[in-house]
Structure formats: structure tokens, C-alpha cells
Amino acid sequence: MSTDNKQSRFNRVLAGVIIAVLATSAGIWAARAVLERQSAMNELDATRFPAPREIQPFKLIDHNNAVFDNNALKQHWSFLFFGYTHCPDVCPTTLSVLNSVAQQLQDLDEDIRFIFVSVDPERDTPEQLARFVTYFNGDFIGVTGTPEGIEQLTKPLGILHMRVAAAEGASAYLVDHTASVLLFDPDGRYHAVFGAPLSADAVVSDFRKMLKAYQ
């Protein structure tokens, strides 16, 4: 009888110890998973916002003349780059890098869109944009609109753009512009930003980490 009691007390203690050990290791495992995820986030090349930012309503058109507003940034990931079709160095270079990113992310079962927003709506008609963006990738989307429409999107995002005269004095002008690439999550929120110059490998590896953390 007393041995039974001892035995059952021993069993209870043993069970308690096992539970404690399991709980501790589960805790450690969970903490480590969190820490690993966090350190993966710390190693990013991109700047990721701890709390993704909602963006104000805007209304533009894409290169097929369809409405492009806040809803066009939902249900899928979006990389946004701002530039203009007369831009000879930075824009073609960045779009080439983004095309490389698009190809490297093809293994993911994710809807990822690449959107080029014009900061030169006067010259960049939807037709002009269609020929420009699809030169780099048939799935890329060009977006333009009225100058006010462009401001609605760019200003709150801190995207700067200003015209400068081309040195030869012809009718052509250049546009200085923010060369960062912005990432929007499937909730249509501003999630992270990649600074220039852009590296395809860094964007690909950062995106994979952020996708994991988001899921």
C-alpha cells in the first residue's frame, strides 16, 4: 500500500518533471524560432517596417488603360519602382534587375507583380509605357495618370521627382527621381523598401525571408 503510494507519487513527480522539461524545450524551441525569424529579419538588405503602412487612396491607370488604384495592390505582392521611359541608365538597369528577380522567384507559388510608375506622366502615355515595360518583361505593369494622381501616390510614400533640363538645351528633359524599390504586401500595405543600387540576389533572398515571416 505504502509502496503503491510512493510509486504513484514518484509517477506524478516524474510526469511533472517530464512536462516541465517538455514545456521548457517547447519554450526554448519557440523562442529560438522567434529569434531566428527576428535575426533573419535583422539581416535583411531591405528596410522592413515593423508595422506595414496603410497608404492613402489614389487613382491611376495602367498601360492597358484600366483603373489602377489601392485595390490593384491587394491579393498579391507588388514591387513598385518609380521612373520614366526616357530614362537611359537607372530605369533600364533597375527594370533589368527586377526582371532577374522575377525569374528567380518563379519557383514560388505566389502572385508577385512588378509595377513601374511613371513620374513623367506628360510624356509617358499608357501606349508609351506599354512598349517600355513589356520590353523588359511581358508581365510587367506600367502605371501613369494625371500629375495630381501621381502626387497622390508618390507624396505620402516620400517618392521625390523633379525635372531638370537636358544639358544640350533641346526639348528633352531629364527627371531626377527616387530610385528605391518599394514592396507592398497582399493587404496592399507598404511593407519594405530596397535602396539603390539594387542587387537581384539581395532582393530575392530578402523577399523569401519576408514571405516566410508574413505567412
Add this chain to the structure above:
Amino acid sequence: MNSCLPRALTVLLLLSGSSLAMADATLAIGEPWIREAPPTARVMAGYLALTNAGDTPVTVTSISSPDFEAAEIHRTVVKEGVARMLPVTQLDIPANSQLKLEPGGLHLMLFEPQRPLLEGATVTLTIHRSNGSNVTVTAPVIRKTGGEDHSHHHH
């Protein structure tokens, strides 16, 4: 005999004057290429490497091309996230060094191509130096849209 040779060379150098000194600073142009532009562009970008194998600095004052209405040297500068293109009035290449014009940095701004320039076409570029001499090279037009390095990713 051995000690005579350097002296003879020195004399020769002094006699021949500046023309020989000029030839000392050799400028070689490597890997010139023009980025094929999307069908919308009236401005194209060109890149090349300038190697000064000489012992004196070389200054490039301009680059010209009969294939364009105008050519300028520009530098893309990214400051606080904003990309600006600044005209560059001259390129200084120190002795025994190389200066590269490459995407996202120094580049040639080539305005108004005089004929369609698609991949496979070539362009003539003349590099003008401050000492009055020129180097002319042929640059191929190359299509670079980012898929080149990952052609094995076919799905």
C-alpha cells in the same frame, strides 16, 4: 655598356620632346557597349573601360559619335535615395589605373540615334583627350534585360 643605355634613352627622351612623353601615356579602351534601348527611347546609354597604362595622368574631355545627334558623359549619383544624372566635363584617369563607365554610375548619354540601333548593330565612338589625340572604337549594341544570367530558370 650597361650604364650607357639608360643615358642614351634619357637623351633620346629629351630630344624627342613632348611627342614621346605623350606616347608614354597610353589610353586603351576596353569592353565598349551600348545598351539596346526599349522602342520608346530617344536617349541611349553607353559604357566602356578606360585604361591608362602610362606613367602620367590622362584626361578625356569628350566623347563623340557619328551615330548620334549628341553625346555627353554623365554620372548617376544616388543621394538620399534620389537618382540624379550629373553632366561630367572631363574624366581624369590617373597613371597606371582604370576608370570604368558602367550601369548605375558613369555612363555615356547618347542622344537621338541616327538610325535604329538594335542588338547586333555597332556604333562608332571617338574618345577625345586633352592633349588633342583621339581614340576611336566600335561598340556593339547589346540587349540587357536581366534574364541573361538566369537562362536555366525555364519553367
